[in-house]
Amino acid sequence: MRRSELREQIFLLLFREEYHRHEDMAEQEQLFVEYAGEPLSQEDADYILGKYEQIAQRLPEIDKQINQETSGWETGRMAKTDLAVIRLAIYEILYDETVPTGVAINEAVELARKYGQDSSPSFVNGVLAKFA
Numbered sequence: 580m581r582r583s584e585l586r587e588q589i590f591l592l593l594f595r596e597e598y599h600r601h602e603d604m605a606e607q608e609q610l611f612v613e614y615a616g617e618p619l620s621q622e623d624a625d626y627i628l629g630k631y632e633q634i635a636q637r638l639p640e641i642d643k644q645i646n647q648e649t650s651g652w653e654t655g656r657m658a659k660t661d662l663a664v665i666r667l668a669i670y671e672i673l674y675d676e677t678v679p680t681g682v683a684i685n686e687a688v689e690l691a692r693k694y695g696q697d698s699s700p701s702f703v704n705g706v707l708a709k710f711a
Contacts, residue, residue: 580623583686585630586667588623590690592631594663596638604635634670641669648709660695665706672710680711 580588595607608631612624619627634641642654645665654662668687671678684707691699 580620583689585623585626586686587690587693588619588627589630589634590663590667590694592627593634593667594660596635597659597663601635630675633674634666637670637674638666641666641673644669644673644710645706649706652706658695658699661691661699661703664690664695664699664703668703668707669710672707683707684711 592608592611595611596604599607608628612619612628646653657665664687667690668683671683672680675683684704687707688700688704691703695703
């Protein structure tokens with residue numbers, strides 16, 4: 580898979596975090612790999628799950644940073660799709676040195692365009708601009 584496709588799969592797994600208790604996510608990860616839209620190679624599955632787990636470990640820290648930077652838009656008020664996109668991009672901007680900031684933002688805006696509401700791309704771009 581291309582990096583953008585892998586990123587989209589990580590986003591989809593992060594989105595599940597909003598609907599399941601953290602303790603149940605191991606089962607969700609397994610279901611995700613087994614029932615992905617297209618068969619995943621072991622390498623792709625390992626990459627997706629590894630990066631998801633790295634992000635999930637930092638979610639409290641990432642959410643705290645989001646809440647500090649966004650006045651009036653705490654994580655609890657954000658659309659769940661937008662929040663998952665923003666969490667992924669912030670992880671890439673702050674903690675993943677292999678992803679350039681511009682790429683993280685552009686990919687996040689594209690995910691917001693695909694999965695979010697009409698206003699999602701501009702909202703996501705505005706939030707991420709504070710971290711760039």
